[in-house]
Amino acid sequence: MKTSIIKGIPALVLAFMVGAAMMGCEKDNRTEPKSVLKGRVVHEGQPLGVRSNGVQLELWQYGYQLFTKIPVHINQDGTFAASLFDGNYKLVRLRGNGPWTDNTDSIDVQLRGSKEIDVPVIPYFVFKNERYAKGEGKVSATFDVQQVATGRTIERVNLYIGTTTIVDPNNNVANAQQVAANLTDLSKPVTLTVNIPAAHASRDYIYARIGVKTSGVGEMLFGMPQKIMLK
């Protein structure tokens, strides 16, 4: 008798779990948001690269009792996407967050179904004419840095290399940098060369990415990651 009860325990537990799961359905019967807002953060029509998981926009919706922002994180290639309910939203460029000038004007978004928008920003510095090259055990990048918004100075430029397409100050295997003191003339192209660490020398390819840091702005602005074939 006793053994048959013990043997029955797993079946009982299973029955309870199935029961609990089915009962849970009733409370969980709202439909998920199906509309999608997609977009890019752009300057002169070109998306801007940022740090992965670093920069966010915020969405606000009026007309409800609680007024809470929906943070929308920007992917490292400057795109973003959010699943939402249909409605009217205000998209806000959070001050002091991205590597661009503050703009407190909100953007009205009327979402019905799905929508794609461009969010224009004015960055402090942008890259032009990026060219990547590989050498013996090294990767180099040559590019122009152009100041767009005035009022802040350049702090440094970096070339990061990494093993995956996500490349930034926290995700890299090596980097090279040039500080502001050596960047007095921005009309000339800048060249950065980074040595590939011995541990990664035998790889088939590596990703490289350039970034520029503005003084007094936490986040850097990046170029697009570039896959460099080493073999």
Added chain:
Amino acid sequence: MKKISVKIFVSASLLFLSGCNDWLERKPQNIILEEQVWNDPKMITGLLANYYDRLPAHTSLTTGWAEFAAYDEAMWSNNDDGRNNIINYPFDRWRLWEYGLIRDINLALESIDKYAVKLSDAQKAQFNAELRFLRAYTYFEHVKRMGGVPLVTKQLIYDFSGDPSSLQQARNKEEEVYDFIASELDAVKDLLGNGTSNTRATKYTALAVKSRAMLYAASIAKYNNLMASPISTPGGEVGIPAARAKDYYTKSLAASREIINSGAFDLYKTNPDKGVNFYEAITKKSANREVIWAQDFLVSKDKRHGFTYDNIARNVREDNLSSSSITPSLNLVEDYEYLDGTSGELKNRNAGNTDYVYYDKLQDIFANKDARLYGTIIYPGTSFRGTEVQIQAGVKVWDSATSAFKTVESNTLGSNYEDGGLLTGSSGPQRSQTEVSNTGFYLRKFVDQTAMSSTRGIRSDMWWVRFRLGEIYLNAAEAALELGETADALKYTNTLRERAGFPANSLKTLNLEKLQNERRVELAFEDHRVWDLMRWRVAHEVWNGNANNPDAMIYALYPYRVVRPGHATHGKYVFDKLVAPRFRAPRFFQMGNYYSSIAQAVIDNNPKIVRNPFH
């Protein structure tokens, strides 16, 4: 039969009724009434103990102690790598909204007024002052993290009218909160009794809090406005006008001077060994006139903590688990100057950087350093509780074929090399193991020397020093420097340096950078570093998230024994500096970290609350 039952019923009811009065008016055995509490000094003192215990802290020996490893004083060498891999500090990291405690203090203040009839006026005034002191300190903890917060000084009671707007109070300005703290402390300082206690608030505790709070307010007023774009909100909830700086510095200096000149406290100078003396200045609980306000513990009353269990050096641990959690960085070690006044960088390579510098003994590389280094950090060649803390990463074996050293390290702590000598020390450092230092250093400050205090069964009753005279000297020096009274600033700083082994008048000139370093080395692991960097508005530059910035990385020092038989350097020691192998992400402090974010639920409940900038 029937009659009998009626008689019984009647007599029983009589019995019951006659008992009524007493029975219903018995005092409850399990509830203490307001009148009882507020008329009994012992019960009020018990309540005060509870409030002292609940005072907020960012890092102390019991609250958030692990966060000592989240900045640049140390890294984490125990299990998990969270604090070595902080991609960026979250915006809610220092969030505090402790209105539960503030409400309890407000309630106590009102209840003493209402119920206390048996207390003398002096007793009432004393309790009132102590409660107001605790409230002022709690507001200081809020304002340094959140900026201006609503100053609630009375109980807020809901009238059930369906409209809670009378309870919704907007944020006060940042300067208003600091002014409130100053005026409250001024009002209560002469009413606080408590004699020479260093665990309950006295006149000097109030002055010490004022000294620190006014210094914070002053430096925010000055340095926030020197930023390219000062952090502020239109309503002044965040940001203090630059014009207030002088006033705040003056108030801070006056408070510091009153403590220093009172003669109530002395810098601890009992032990002739300056290094041990500095350790004792913070950890010795008797005959120590330096400590102004501490949070005390006592093993015999079961008031104890596991700080020593978690942080003791590996080979002197008495338990079979933990140890080595907070391991100081080489960055901090090198900030301790040499006693001749030269910069504290350790000389591990020769002048031309062509070869190592060879040392006879492990500790020789640290010779003639600021004695506070010894009192704060266990470094190679030193001991703890009389046992040598064996710190050696491995051996450097000379390979004559390549004319270079080959590095040999072991995964077994305390193992020997094939020549019979030590290979890797029983306290590491080890590149990948947990529960052993990853930086080559261990914490000494606040780690208890008492036998068995690093066991889980007994634990430690080391106290947590909230304020001590050493800090007051540095507060005075900084305020004096900012006010242009350089001679006094030098005097205060040099007094403190003399205690650390420097000759008299070791500094001839002073600037803020010098003082910043002085605070870093004197007050390491006393919950100052992050707040100091914030109020000077340099945190975002020191911890800028750049792996090429040595300040944002944690460095380690790995000692090796030289194996080169027949050569003059055989058996000597060399040192490698490196980024600590378990350290992952450079420290990254953003503008949005200067003031922590306010919880969404708080804003939902009170729409008058303004968000902090950047959130």
